[in-house]
Amino acid sequence: MTARLIMHVDLDAFFASIEQHDHPEYQGRPLVVGAQPGQRGVVATCSYEARQFGVRSAMPISEAARRLPPEAVYVRPRMARYLGVSQEIMSILTQVSPLVEPVSVDEAYLDISGMQRLIGTPETIGRRTKQLIQEATGLTVSVGIGPNRLIAKLASDFRKPDGLTFVPVQRVQAFLAPLPLTVLRGVGKKTAPLLQRQGLRSVADVRGLTLLELRKLLGDLAGSRIYDQARGIASDLILPGRARKSISKETTFAEDVTDPDTLRDTLRWAAQEVGHIARQEALKGHCVTLKIRFRGFETHTRSWTLSVPTSADQTIFRQAWEGYQGESWQGRPVRLIGLGLSGWESGATSLPLQGELFTDETNPPSDEREERLYQTLDEVSDKFGRSSVGFGLQRKK
DNA sequence: TCTGGGGTCCTAGGACCC
DNA sequence: TCTGGGGTCCTAGGACCC
Numbered sequence: 110m111t112a113r114l115i116m117h118v119d120l121d122a123f124f125a126s127i128e129q130h131d132h133p134e135y136q137g138r139p140l141v142v143g144a145q146p147g148q149r150g151v152v153a154t155c156s157y158e159a160r161q162f163g164v165r166s167a168m169p170i171s172e173a174a175r176r177l178p179p180e181a182v183y184v185r186p187r188m189a190r191y192l193g194v195s196q197e198i199m200s201i202l203t204q205v206s207p208l209v210e211p212v213s214v215d216e217a218y219l220d221i222s223g224m225q226r227l228i229g230t231p232e233t234i235g236r237r238t239k240q241l242i243q244e245a246t247g248l249t250v251s252v253g254i255g256p257n258r259l260i261a262k263l264a265s266d267f268r269k270p271d272g273l274t275f276v277p278v279q280r281v282q283a284f285l286a287p288l289p290l291t292v293l294r295g296v297g298k299k300t301a302p303l304l305q306r307q308g309l310r311s312v313a314d315v316r317g318l319t320l321l322e323l324r325k326l327l328g329d330l331a332g333s334r335i336y337d338q339a340r341g342i343a344s345d346l347i348l349p350g351r352a353r354k355s356i357s358k359e360t361t362f363a364e365d366v367t368d369p370d371t372l373r374d375t376l377r378w379a380a381q382e383v384g385h386i387a388r389q390e391a392l393k394g395h396c397v398t399l400k401i402r403f404r405g406f407e408t409h410t411r412s413w414t415l416s417v418p419t420s421a422d423q424t425i426f427r428q429a430w431e432g433y434q435g436e437s438w439q440g441r442p443v444r445l446i447g448l449g450l451s452g453w454e455s456g457a458t459s460l461p462l463q464g465e466l467f468t469d470e471t472n473p474p475s476d477e478r479e480e481r482l483y484q485t486l487d488e489v490s491d492k493f494g495r496s497s498v499g500f501g502l503q504r505k506k
Numbered sequence: 507t508c509t510g511g512g513g514t515c516c517t518a519g520g521a522c523c524c
Numbered sequence: 525t526c527t528g529g530g531g532t533c534c535t536a537g538g539a540c541c542c
Contacts (some may be wrong), residue, residue, distance in 0.1 A: 154542095294540085396535095414535090
């Protein structure tokens with residue numbers, strides 16, 4: 110019998126902490142990473158000083174600005190910088206344990222089973238991890254340790270920032286019982302009210318329902334999952350190197366766009382970004398998905414399965430653009446447009462040769478057309494503001 | 507309040523095949 | 525003339541997560 114020990118590492122207010130670290134003048138001030146006030150957009154992350162005013166991730170920037178005092182700072186995300194720090198931290202984590210599964214730029218699970226004899230108690234392993242990251246980057250993390258992924262994650266959420274919580278197996282039930290049911294994975298804006306209408310508030314309350322009752326309420330699969338989670342039953346499997354399933358690029362315009370040229374050029378830009386990443390990762394996809402959003406957040410997707418998998422910008426672009434033209438959407442003001450690539454050819458691991466990239470093209474992009482695209486994007490950007498064309502542009506500028 | 511961007515997973519209906 | 529059951533793939537939408 111080998112009980113697993115799982116550690117969850119969560120970087121505190123990651124983007125905001127990096128900005129405060131890189132700009133000492135921002136330290137101690139409410140800081141928002143995301144859109145600029147007056148723009149369309151939301152808070153990506155904010156500093157703990159900003160959280161004291163009730164500002165949260167995903168909050169519309171307009172509301173954040175209403176809540177925050179004038180000395181608050183608003184910065185655009187610098188993803189390349191955050192990604193660099195993230196990679197540095199992930200590599201530190203592999204020194205702690207070889208079994209590291211990053212789940213996003215600011216989170217990872219580690220399997221630390223059987224390491225007690227080498228390093229010490231779970232708390233010692235946690236403290237050592239925090240110390241290594243602090244010394245290398247100056248950033249704090251919250252660490253949770255428990256018998257499975259769910260408990261480790263909830264433990265790292267338990268005390269923030271700079272927290273360390275260990276929940277041994279025999280304390281799992283007592284730890285879970287008083288927590289609000291919204292901490293369970295898969296319980297969000299729709300499912301929470303559904304459960305609350307049954308008079309349920311805490312995880313202990315959910316435990317009062319039978320498996321049958323939960324399945325009836327939420328469906329077989331979701332019901333079973335909530336039932337298990339309420340009892341602390343969850344996966345303890347750590348999978349390093351999980352493969353991605355899709356690549357996508359989308360942008361919300363600063364103002365709704367009707368001009369077909371702008372839509373076409375934006376799709377071309379998105380196809381270039383997606384194709385670039387696909388080629389970088391030696392992936393070719395069968396499925397192109399077009400995403401479009403109109404006024405009132407009315408969102409639609411259309412997808413097409415290609416007979417030949419591709420990573421070529423032009424193929425991706427053309428499918429999405431022709432797909433758009435085939436719909437009865439022309440003339441409708443567009444809030445967001447983007448596209449994605451998925452459905453990788455099986456066993457796609459070989460690197461494409463440079464000359465292979467456009468082999469299925471009769472009309473590969475010329476330098477001149479590239480130039481024109483970027484000019485157009487600059488015009489869009491000048492007209493509507495930087496957010497309207499995403500971060501892809503900054504690479505070229 | 508007026509809602510980013512990049513993802514994953516699930517559902518459900520229909521096509522198609524055996 | 526009515527019609528089973530299972531499996532897989534495709535497509536659209538939506539919930540949820542960070």
